[in-house]
Amino acid sequence: MSTAAFIVIAILTLAASLAAASLPKLIHAALCLVVAFVGIAAFFFLLGAEFVGLVQIFVYVGAVAVLIVFTILLTRRADEKTAGFNWVGVVIALAVFAGLIWTILQTPSLAVSPPLMEPLTVKRIGEVLMTDYVWPLQCVGLLLTAALIGGLILVMEEKR
């Protein structure tokens, strides 16, 4: 059951990602990227990480995808010229992929069976965030606040 689901989701996610990288119209590519995001969220659900899957949908589909779509809309004309094949992009993608593969192969935990973990509840995530990871959390908060203020300053009307 779960293997079959994995294969179906994997095919869908990979196909959507491929379409996102290769479709000529940017908006279509962005919408395919959304399908890929949903596929990744489905993997999280399959692994029992309900919270992470929902946050994936919430943040990536609800916010990042809308942001991408809006950016394309505000910056591009309707009759856009398709750019030529981007070789630099291919090299970077291959390098990233090779790096990932190398790291996965270096990881010893693939061979041993995973330790039994208690189910990941929202409460536990909250507790860990407020104890072990409180400083990283504060740093992220500071960064986001700075970004918010920066955005406000950019759009603020200049006083004449």
Add this chain to the structure above:
Amino acid sequence: MTSESVDQIFVSAKHWLLSLLPDAPAWVIQIASSLINIAGVLGAFLTLFALISVLERKILARIQNRYGPNRVGPFGLLQPLADGIKLLIKEDIVPLRADKLVHFIAPIMIAATAILTLGVIPYGRNMTPFSIDSGILFFFAVGSTTELGVFMAGWGSNNKFSMLGAMRAIAQMVSYELPLIITVLPVIMIVGSLSADAIVAAQEGYVLAGIVPRWYVFTPWGAAAFILFFVSGLVESNRTPFDVPEGESEIVAGHMTEYSGFKYANFFLAEYFGMFAVSGLAVTLFLGGWHAPLSVLQIIPSYVWFFAKLALLLFVFIWIRGTLPRMRVDHVMGFAWKFMLPMAFTCIIAAAVWHYQRHGLAGWFWSLGVVAIVYLGLSRLVDTKKKFAPRTYRFAE
């Protein structure tokens, strides 16, 4: 028949239906159980949709001192049937320059997300269709994908009005999603769970000799959060006075301009289902879900109370539509960022004050103080004098 068995009548009916396939494997039972839940939710809400579409026209007509639909069936009650047949046999028009696939998927996606959000709301005792651990998060995660559907409708139509409407819709939905979610946070903080069932269970019981129920709307922070949540819900479901995305006097019908027939009906359905979902969540979070308002009224089944509260909120939706004019688009945005968001954060602080005074009377007054001070301060700050200066016209004398 005892009141207990009437209360659980739908649950027992489901168990009886499942008992018809006794020796099926577990996954068949699971799928069958889910299908029964889906059928129940869809059946109930499609009926409610039909009913509310005619009731809305009736109530609006009453407000405007006219009769409203009264030709089809008794009191015009069969009007939705006639409307449905009319929409089904209408010609389906797809613009020549439209993006065919995106134009086709958009109404399906919008309706699907609206239906999905209805799945996690507890409609009665043991009557949550899909009781998941982080139900509230699911609600908002699915709800946030609606924006994408609106965008697809606007962009796929390849029409200026559609695009403008979609831009307005997304801008106001993104802005009001923040207060909508932040006003939910105090409830989650106090309950300590993201599950809708736990939130309803936490509001059980009565104080003051069974007269005042322990609903969060009766605490100062809960009342403030409820009003903010309700206003944000009005915006999220694109209802008057926040219906700028589909303002018919300005941009025809916004992102729905190029849709006709059944696809248009899908948008219409999604709008109403979104309204049901937001009202249902408001009932769950602040109005005690399916609990009875007085302890003596607990003999009436729980689902009756849920739908009574839902109907009350829907009536307020319609009432507001019949009373208030449309807001200007920049005022809608300014209101979200300058007033709603700070007030929503205040609710969190007020709830914390209430919590650390051990939910007592002192805490009640302290949190009232917090909400009142911030409200008065904010209204002073936002309410600038120059807004009431004599009107100046740029393009007309």
